Amino acid sequence: MAIIxxxxxxxxxxxxxxxxxxxxxxxxxANLSILKSGKAKAVRFSTLEAICKALDCQPADILEFVxx
Amino acid sequence: xxxxxxxxxxLTIFSLLSFAIYSIYKKKGLTTFLHGLFSLTxxxxxxxxxxxxxxxxxxxxxxxxxSEKSKLYANTKNVPVxxxxxxxxxxxxxxxxxxxxxxxxxxxxxxxxxxLNLKTDNWVLSSAIFLNTYLSIIILIFIFFQLKSLFKIxxxxxxxxxxxxxxxxxxxxLLIVWQLSKLIFSIIFGLYYGYVGLNKMQDQNINLSINxxxxxxxxxxxxxxxxxxLGKLLKRxxxxxxxxxxxx
Numbered sequence: 001m002a003i004i005x006x007x008x009x010x011x012x013x014x015x016x017x018x019x020x021x022x023x024x025x026x027x028x029x030a031n032l033s034i035l036k037s038g039k040a041k042a043v044r045f046s047t048l049e050a051i052c053k054a055l056d057c058q059p060a061d062i063l064e065f066v067x068x
Numbered sequence: 069x070x071x072x073x074x075x076x077x078x079l080t081i082f083s084l085l086s087f088a089i090y091s092i093y094k095k096k097g098l099t100t101f102l103h104g105l106f107s108l109t110x111x112x113x114x115x116x117x118x119x120x121x122x123x124x125x126x127x128x129x130x131x132x133x134x135s136e137k138s139k140l141y142a143n144t145k146n147v148p149v150x151x152x153x154x155x156x157x158x159x160x161x162x163x164x165x166x167x168x169x170x171x172x173x174x175x176x177x178x179x180x181x182x183x184l185n186l187k188t189d190n191w192v193l194s195s196a197i198f199l200n201t202y203l204s205i206i207i208l209i210f211i212f213f214q215l216k217s218l219f220k221i222x223x224x225x226x227x228x229x230x231x232x233x234x235x236x237x238x239x240x241x242l243l244i245v246w247q248l249s250k251l252i253f254s255i256i257f258g259l260y261y262g263y264v265g266l267n268k269m270q271d272q273n274i275n276l277s278i279n280x281x282x283x284x285x286x287x288x289x290x291x292x293x294x295x296x297x298l299g300k301l302l303k304r305x306x307x308x309x310x311x312x313x314x315x316x
Contacts (some may be wrong), residue, residue: 006306031316 006066007036010055025050096223103219110212146183147257153178156273193260199252200313207246214239228305240295247289254283289300
């Protein structure tokens with residue numbers, strides 16, 4: 001995928017665990033790990049909003065475009 | 069005298085129907101019911117196949133004499149024919165109505181599709197009859213097996229999956245192969261005999277002729293083609309479902 005999810009980096013910067021983030025934004029850890037591993041086909045704006053709110057960051061900090 | 073077999077048959081059909089109607093209103097009831105029904109038909113088909121084969125192997129002429137007057141036929145080695153009965157113009161059908169109803173008919177001919185139990189020494193024809201019979205039974209058993217496993221999948225998990233598409237494609241192709249094999253075999257039978265009649269009818273007012281017929285059911289072929297489309301639709305639904313599942 002050309003879009004890379006840098007959620008790990010942001011989580012490390014904020015010193016937050018995936019479990020905590022999943023609990024805050026209200027999705028299951030399984031779904032969060034799908035998002036982190038890059039298997040996800042799409043992200044809902046509501047989820048993105050919740051992640052940005054929880055990690056206090058911009059969408060650009062989480063998502064990155066890389067040419068294949 | 070009460071017709072006991074008829075009563076049992078009617079009771080069975082009635083209870084099956086009422087159970088089906090009852091299971092519609094239960095969660096997962098209908099799929100479980102259909103799974104049970106098709107496993108029953110599947111094992112029944114296997115039993116029928118075993119009985120038919122053992123009739124062929126262990127008996128002469130495929131018959132068992134149960135008593136002096138009655139014989140038990142293995143109703144398998146059949147060739148599709150069209151039976152045509154025609155009456156003379158002055159012969160009228162006589163009705164025996166149960167009530168005081170007046171019944172009459174202008175019909176002067178009757179045509180019906182039937183099967184003829186045929187025996188022959190020609191090895192091509194006899195092997196064609198043999199294949200036609202047992203291929204149909206085996207294909208039907210396969211179809212019932214696929215239906216059984218399809219409804220088992222649905223009764224455990226009512227959702228779209230690639231397995232369903234595979235099973236439905238199998239059923240559709242088996243139905244088409246079944247009908248095509250019946251068509252091919254009936255063409256072969258038609259090449260070997262043209263017209264079957266009787267030397268002398270007891271009643272000269274009736275003419276009987278039996279002709280070979282093409283044994284093919286177009287409704288089943290159209291149904292099978294629609295099943296292919298349904299399989300494609302289910303595949304698309306599966307794709308959409310996975311996409312939806314992977315949207316976080």
